[in-house]
Amino acid sequence: MHRRLARAAVAAIALAATGASVAITNTAYAANSTLTVNVGSPFRPVTRVASGGLYALAENNRPPDSMLLPIRMRNIVQPPPGVQQRPNGQPPGGDALLVAQQAIRTGAGMVIRLPDIYPNFPYQWVSWNDWLSKVDTMVNARMxxxxxxxxxxxELWNEPDYTWNTGAAGSFTDGWVRTHQRVRSRDALTPILGPSITGWNVTWMRSFLTHARNTNTLPDIVCWHELPGTSAQVAAHVSAYRALESELGISPRPISINEYGWTDEIDVPGRATSYIAKLERAGVEMANRAFWYEYGTVNGLVVNNSQPTGSWWLYKWYGDMAGNMVTTTPQTQSGIDGFASYDPTRRQVHVIFGNESGTNTVRLTGLGALGGTVRVRLESTPNSGRFTAVTAPTAHSDTTATVSGGAVSVSVPNMDAGRAYHIVVEPTSGVPSYQQRYEAENAAVFHAQRLSAASASSGGYVGRIDNSTDFRTHSYVDFIVNVPTARTYTMAIGYANGTGATSTQGLAYNGGGWSTVSYPPTAGWGQFGSTVSTTVNLRAGYNVIRLAKGSPFFGGGTGYAELDYIQLT
Incomplete structure (x- = not known):
């Protein structure tokens, strides 16, 4: 099925306070269901893979940047230049090239969905001459x-197992080859994503990948949708795809799930939490909230253009995560589930969970680095629907607990399966009042690569920031930082430079002018401990700081440097 089914808009769900409180114990859990969080088991850097949206943006300012920066969107999927698609009877909107600058300002990458050049859904095929002419026009506009x-x-096509007119256009596999080749004849650099089928289908995918492999037209990013109610199968689907790669001799590709969440799930924080948890654990590269209703709301996160819904707070908590994602283990794939992070620079754990009612337990292990006594805060956000503004989460408790054997169990009574819950665990003292260190691997990374090294802060860094001459491959890292006051900050940059000579990158923030950062040579690539310092004049609240080898309006850096972190003091 598909996101644009003609269904009546769901009514806003009335907000009901749960009255939940927290009880902290150090004994083995005896609750109905337990989510286990192993803080000592990191498995990937925080990149907020599932924070994006299909048709998230309407113009260059709807919703406003102030609603987007806190959620730190990983990626958006937008219609092509010249969009004619009229989803749910709305006028055409969300043209990728019109919204691109807002996405850039807020750190989001973007996929351009080409078939939305057609006005109707399912797409109404005209002819091959018509389609290839449209492809030329769209790619030329992007270029x-x-x-x-x-x-x-x-994205060459959308849901071909549902929307491709085989009778008029021939087989999709042949159509994919013709379209792939046409795009490549005009743009040999920008990756191609597909096939974007409605849901995982191993037989369909095997046939498609075999034909694409044999014709040298494999997608650079592999995509399918998780609709409806398929969150419990995400891990199995990803595993099945990886097995197909091995079977067919295809090198591993990033995975995009560019539509997740059905109509009765997408605005329910508890259900969205379950999807995010499974997408994070499965190791997908990016995932996008499905589009069911209105443009310019990030699919229900924003109401009245500038107010948060209950779901927005879930994604804001997600945006606050830093450091590394750590392992979460639910008792079942259909009950309580969640995702968690640990930031060793602040010694702070975030756990976001939900999708269960009654009394349940979150058991945290591997807490030894936090000391013998920890502060534990619990809050939740309601299942308010997409039309109800929620000015703040519901605070439930703020207390301390003794860590025993590196573990603490948090019992949460009276849970509501529609709500999402948030636990923050940190030392009782010594935690900075605001985040000061920002890891490069947690930032928005464009045309560079996240890598790991034992000497890097939090174990990760960004390297291969190599490209400066072509706008399609400009290499840069955007740090979204949040500071308490407007003033000049000293910014230390952790880096490595194995060239043997001083290298340079460009520095700009909040869309302002460029300055140059110089990096003296260090012991070698991937060997960290060196820093350089500069100053930045930041406004109170959210700011975007860019370090670039190449970027629009910047002449380009010299040599090469790897980035570990920035630290504001």
């Missing part, structure tokens, strides 16, 4: 937009 540097892929 002319030389200040747009965040395009991560072209």
């Amino acid at each position: 002319a937009a030389t200040t747009v540097s965040n395009v991560e892929a072209y």
Whole structure:
């Protein structure tokens, strides 16, 4: 099925306070269900893979940047230049090249969905001459937009197992080859994403991948949708795809789930939490909230253009995560589930969970680095629907607990399966009042690579920041930082430079002018401990700081440098 089914808008769900409180014990859990969080078992850097949205943005300012920066969107999927698609009877909107600058300002990569050049859904095929002419026009428009540097892929078609007209256009596999080749004849650099089928289908995917492999037209990013109610199968689907790669001799590709969450799930924080947890654990590269209703709301996160819904707070908590994602283990795939992070620079654990009613337990292990006594805060956000503004989460408790054997159990009574819950665990003293260190691997990374090294802060860094001459491959890292006051901050940059000579990158923030950062040579690549310092004048609240080898309006850096972190003091 598909996101644009003609269904009546669901009514806003009345907010009901749960009256939940927290009880902290150090004994083995005896609750109905337990989510286990192993803080000592990191498995990937925080990149907020599932924070994006299909058709998230409407113009260049709807919703406003102030609603987008806190959620730190990983990726958006937008219609192509010249969009004619009229989803749910709305006028055409969300043209990728019109919204691109807002996505860039807020750190989001972008996929351009080409078939939305058609006005109707399912798409109404005209002819091959018509389609290839449209492809030429769309790709040429993107190629002319030389200040747009965040395009991560072209999506060649959408849900071909549902929308492709085989009778008129021939087989989709042959159509994929013709379209792939046409795009590549005009743009040999921008990745191609697909096949974007409605849901995982191993037989369909095997046939498609075999044909694409044999014709040298494999997608650079592999995509399918998780609709409806398939969150419990995400891990199995990803595993099945990886097995197909091995079977067919295809090198591993990033995975995009660019639509997740059915109509009765997408606005329910507890259900969205379950999807995010499974997408994070499965190791997908990016995932997007499905589009069911209105443009310009990030699919129900924003109401009245500038107010948060209950779901927005879930994604804001997600945006607050830093450091590394750590392992969470639910008792079942259909009950309580959640995702968690640990930031060793602040010694702070975040756990976001939900999708269960009654009394349940979150058991945290591997807490030895936090000391013998920890502060534990619990809050939740309601299942308010997409039309009800929620000005703040519901605070439930703020207390201390003794860590025993590196573990603490948090019992949460009276849970509501529709709500999402948030636990923060940190030392009782010595925690900075605001985040000061920002890891490069947690930032928005464009045309560079997240890597790992034992000497890197939190174990990760960004390298291969190599490209400066072509707007489609400009290499840069955008740090979204949040500071308490407007003033000049000293910014230390952890880096490595194995060139043997001083290298440079460009520095700009909040869309302002460029300055140059110089990096003297260090012991070698991937060997960290060196820093350079500069100053930045930041406004109170959210700011975007860019370090670039290449970027629009910047002449380009010299040599090469790897980035470990920035630290504001």
